[in-house]
Amino acid sequence: MQSHPRIDVNPIYLFFFVALFLCAIVVFVFWRVMSKASSVATEVNFKDGVMSNVAVFQEQLAELKKEYGQGTLSETEYELSHAELTERLMQDSQTHSEIKNASAPASSWIGLAWGFLILIPIASVGFYMLIGQPLTVDPQVVAAMQGDDQLTPERLQSMAQDLEKKLSAQPDNAEGWVMLARVQRAREAFDLADVAMQKALALTKTNDLLIERAEILAQKNSGQFEGEPWAIIRGVLQSEPNNGNALLLAGSASFAQGQYKDALSYWLRVQAILPADSPDAAPLADAIAQARQKLGAPITTGKITGRVSIAKELLTQTSPQDTVFIYATAVEGSRMPLAVIKTTVAQLPYDFLLDDNSTMNPQFKLSSQSEVTVRARISKTGNAIPQPGDLTATASPVKVAQSPKLQLIISGP
The missing domain is CATH 2.60.40 (Immunoglobulin-like)
Structure with missing residues (x-):
């Protein structure tokens, strides 16, 4: 297995880089799929932060396959979009939930919480995530970002403006506000991202969206979790002790503050409810090893x-x-x-x-x-x-x- 050199990076800057990059990827895939499917899908309203109409996703999958067959989409774009739609469809059915009594959906679990979990305490994540090292991105992601649909600042701004225009006509579209918050976050417009997320929460207050807002607030505060971000995390854990996103973020916040014992405690709680065959098991084990190393305990080698x-x-x-x-x-x-x-x-x-x-x-x-x-x-x-x-x-x-x-x-x- 190829090894990667470890790069020492200030965890706060690393935190910013990765959170924004992951957010940009999520935005790119969602925007690409929704824009391509708009000709065949009827207007859909969102409730509780997820799409409830499975039939619409099936139409989008059919359209995606059609465009791939016509050569409109590259193989990389097709695979990324197909994976995103499939993941969202699985969230709707709720028949393949990995963690019993944990409400974190797969896309939120991996795309949001892992960015905070791994990339604050670990300077190199290898092959586990969409980003391995901060300077070594997955080739598929690089390929997806090349071509006519690059996520340039101008494109992100255009996406934000389009969403704002649609939301002015549909102010009750909770999913639209969530999407706008993520676009603004990718633009590093954290104040605007927070405003959009608060509007989404006013329409559908879920623990996972609360945790996402805590992430945005921490980014506004240069990676500091003191104050409202920590208050949100603690509030979610009080109402839902096994919320995977909250436990992961609590561990990351603790690690960033040098509270390695607390970080280890939170991450061990996640490990206890995470299936052994989950793709998240390995990076979580690495994070736990890093916390133990900080506490002076030997790192377990397999x-x-x-x-x-x-x-x-x-x-x-x-x-x-x-x-x-x-x-x-x-x-x-x-x-x-x-x-x-x-x-x-x-x-x-x-x-x-x-x-x-x-x-x-x-x-x-x-x-x-x-x-x-x-x-x-x-x-x-x-x-x-x-x-x-x-x-x-x-x-x-x-x-x-x-x-x-x-x-x-x-x-x-």
Whole structure:
């Protein structure tokens, strides 16, 4: 896995840069999709901060596919827009909520709270987010920003003016005010962003919008959370103790103020309600590690060592060239491997090392888990997907930080 040099940046400036960049990306995708779909979608009013008419989203998806097929949209634009629409559609149905009793929608959870969570305490986030390092952005995002639809200051200003014109005719459109607030925020017009967000809150007062306003207020105050931002965060947590956005922002605010113990406490509460297979698990684990490091605690590194062997009576059922997969998965939840290596039967017994360098996806790292299941599996076909009759060995649960050298003996299916 490619490594990235760490860049020391003042956390306040880093906070500004990332929050604005993420906001700009959200604005870009939403604006692109809505403008392209306007010819086929009827006028929709928004309530409670989300779109309730699923049929409209289906029309927009159909139009998106049509324009992609006609070549109007590039592949990158199509993928970004499709992902945004799908995410919003999932929010409407509320059938795939990741966190029980937590009201944070996926787009708000990732696009807003993570910007504060990771990019205040960590100067480099690698591959986890739309931004890795402040100076190294995702190639897809770069590609999306190139061409005729670049988010220039002039374009953002034009978008703000268009929204203001529409809202003058539809002052009760809560979603429109939220969108205007985000556009103004991307323009660094934080006073105007706050005004727009307050109008949205007057129409639909949700905890997630309150947390977004706390973010805007902190940006107005040069990254300082004292006063109203903290009051909003505490108020949300009092009414909804497991609100993911509020916990994340509380942790980030605490970290920015040097209150690392409090930051760790808030983030551990998020970790307790976040599914192990969530794409947010790895960056959250990194943030927790940074807080622990500030407190003088050693950083947990994901590493498991051991030896894989095969029972002698099974040797006749295998061939020397048969593939042996050695991998770790979360104890519960997704079975996506957190780390995987492979060898052959001819190499058994085989001493192995599983760590973050053997991850398949940087969003699912071994170090993001405290306990895992480790398996060794012999495949005659070399297929990574388990097949009936595969010979296996399993150890579970295995502590990632303190595991002794494992002994995995393949002794049966």
